[in-house]
Amino acid sequence: MTSRTLGQFYPVSSPVHALDPRAKLLATAVFVVGLFLIDSTVGLLFVAAVLAALVAVSRIPAGTFLRLLRPVMFIVALTVLFQILFAREGVTLFQWGFLEVNSGGLRLGFFLALRILLLVSSAGLLTATTAPVALADGIEDLLSPLKRVWFPAHEVAMMMTIALRFIPTLGEEAEKIKGAQSARGADFSRGGPLRRARSLVPVLVPLTVGAFRRADELADAMESRGYRGGEGRTRYRELRFRKKDALALAVTLLVLLVGILL
Amino acid sequence: MKLELRDIRHVYAPSTPFEVEALRGVSLVVEPGEVLAIIGGTGSGKSTLVQHMNLLLVPTGGEVLVDGVDARSLKQSELRRRVGLVFQFPESALFAPTVEEDVAFAPRQLALSEAEVRERVLESLRALGAGELAARSPFALSGGEKRRAAIAGVLAMRPEVLVLDEPTAGLDPATRENLLALILGLREAGVSVVLVSHDLDEVAEVADKVCALHEGRVRTAGTPAEVFYGDPAQAPATVQVASLLRGSRPEIDNPVRFGETLDALRALQGI
Numbered sequence: 001m002t003s004r005t006l007g008q009f010y011p012v013s014s015p016v017h018a019l020d021p022r023a024k025l026l027a028t029a030v031f032v033v034g035l036f037l038i039d040s041t042v043g044l045l046f047v048a049a050v051l052a053a054l055v056a057v058s059r060i061p062a063g064t065f066l067r068l069l070r071p072v073m074f075i076v077a078l079t080v081l082f083q084i085l086f087a088r089e090g091v092t093l094f095q096w097g098f099l100e101v102n103s104g105g106l107r108l109g110f111f112l113a114l115r116i117l118l119l120v121s122s123a124g125l126l127t128a129t130t131a132p133v134a135l136a137d138g139i140e141d142l143l144s145p146l147k148r149v150w151f152p153a154h155e156v157a158m159m160m161t162i163a164l165r166f167i168p169t170l171g172e173e174a175e176k177i178k179g180a181q182s183a184r185g186a187d188f189s190r191g192g193p194l195r196r197a198r199s200l201v202p203v204l205v206p207l208t209v210g211a212f213r214r215a216d217e218l219a220d221a222m223e224s225r226g227y228r229g230g231e232g233r234t235r236y237r238e239l240r241f242r243k244k245d246a247l248a249l250a251v252t253l254l255v256l257l258v259g260i261l262l
Numbered sequence: 263m264k265l266e267l268r269d270i271r272h273v274y275a276p277s278t279p280f281e282v283e284a285l286r287g288v289s290l291v292v293e294p295g296e297v298l299a300i301i302g303g304t305g306s307g308k309s310t311l312v313q314h315m316n317l318l319l320v321p322t323g324g325e326v327l328v329d330g331v332d333a334r335s336l337k338q339s340e341l342r343r344r345v346g347l348v349f350q351f352p353e354s355a356l357f358a359p360t361v362e363e364d365v366a367f368a369p370r371q372l373a374l375s376e377a378e379v380r381e382r383v384l385e386s387l388r389a390l391g392a393g394e395l396a397a398r399s400p401f402a403l404s405g406g407e408k409r410r411a412a413i414a415g416v417l418a419m420r421p422e423v424l425v426l427d428e429p430t431a432g433l434d435p436a437t438r439e440n441l442l443a444l445i446l447g448l449r450e451a452g453v454s455v456v457l458v459s460h461d462l463d464e465v466a467e468v469a470d471k472v473c474a475l476h477e478g479r480v481r482t483a484g485t486p487a488e489v490f491y492g493d494p495a496q497a498p499a500t501v502q503v504a505s506l507l508r509g510s511r512p513e514i515d516n517p518v519r520f521g522e523t524l525d526a527l528r529a530l531q532g533i
Contacts, residue, residue, distance in 0.1 A: 011279055064278075173354070179318050180355035183347040184415055185339055185371030202367065205357035209401065 154230025346421030
């Protein structure tokens with residue numbers, strides 16, 4: 001609960017939060033595909049500007065949103081570095097031994113970095129503005145046509161909901177166990193990688209035991225409340241695909257089209 | 263040792279929508295060899311507070327003093343050994359193949375000889391009446407046995423202050439008695455005990471001092487009698503009726519019994 005990472009729901013109310021999860025899922029999917037069709041930096045910058053505007057509309061503070069991107073910065077940095085060092089295109093700007101920096105490499109590095117950041121940002125905006133349960137409902141609904149070919153859409157969505165629901169619970173449990181072992185003198189930051197990995201055993205064993213116990217209890221609790229799968233099950237929260245959802249999807253398509261043409 | 267908390271504040275997840283101010287300036291003192299009970303409703307900050315006693319949680323404001331010295335200046339391992347903290351439901355952190363191994367975890371971190379470790383393990387298991395569990399798997403024990411094994415795991419560090427967060431929650435009466443006897447035995451040996459509890463009977467039975475928390479602040483603190491009977495408006499209805507009728511407030515060893523209240527009411531109605 002103390003640290004915020006990629007994919008965490010940010011509960012404020014905004015026009016983006018209010019959209020139908022299916023619209024947001026589809027828009028994100030379209031967005032991701034579109035990103036790979038855009039081959040000009042200008043196009044990417046245009047799409048980035050639109051995404052930034054969306055983040056502003058979603059009332060997620062810019063600093064918080066940028067912190068969501070921190071986990072991927074390493075990959076971005078690595079990609080840029082490789083492009084700069086190994087792409088042999090354009091004018092050579094700088095040379096040192098077998099290493100050379102070319103204008104083409106710089107351009108390509110910047111382009112790829114932007115693409116990765118946009119990819120992650122769009123997924124981040126989806127999960128930050130959509131409650132996990134709504135997300136799972138949306139996925140279930142989008143997958144439901146596959147029920148005809150015996151794809152267990154409801155079960156998959158339920159599994160996702162439960163998994164998402166228990167991430168913070170397991171996190172809290174892990175914190176608690178870590179605290180309990182620290183109180184008994186465990187030190188998780190001392191020594192080399194091997195020693196540190198070994199020091200996690202007193203945390204992982206009880207965490208696993210607890211997760212299985214919890215799973216058993218949850219299954220019993222669900223059955224005792226009459227759960228028997230997806231057939232004929234109604235929902236507390238009905239999804240409604242409104243005009244504004246269709247509009248949002250259309251605008252996304254339009255923006256990407258402009259990006260591709262630029 | 264004397265453990266002192268001065269104006270402790272704690273904010274969880276600061277500057278996010280999840281921000282919670284759990285402690286709003288709590289001060290208390292644990293004198294050497296006394297039993298201090300901390301009571302209060304759920305969410306009043308009890309568990310957060312006790313995790314500051316060995317600096318497992320670092321306060322947002324305020325300081326923790328060990329014998330007058332700032333606890334942050336002590337070596338962390340030293341502080342953790344001297345202030346033994348037993349979490350709520352400590353059995354959820356059992357991990358070793360045998361109870362003996364599990365209890366030995368803490369003393370092993372102290373770089374003691376194997377003989378010394380073994381001695382401490384058996385000593386603390388015996389103190390909890392769990393000596394016969396040493397060779398068993400902690401996962402095959404009953405709830406009460408697990409709880410005792412887990413508490414022994416902290417006791418084996420021979421702490422100078424033992425902090426127990428709701429140690430009797432969900433326990434059978436026999437194990438509960440066992441634990442209360444342990445607390446009194448430790449006090450006898452000069453170890454201070456901090457007991458977080460919802461069970462006021464248990465608090466009245468073993469505590470020298472009581473500290474009642476409410477919404478992250480100390481609401482009342484003092485001897486059990488002062489806290490339970492100090493504020494007449496806080497007393498349960500039967501106690502209020504009885505004190506009104508008999509003209510004196512109830513105290514420890516002079517409690518109000520239901521029959522007494524009934525008799526007083528009967529006398530009033532002339533039945």
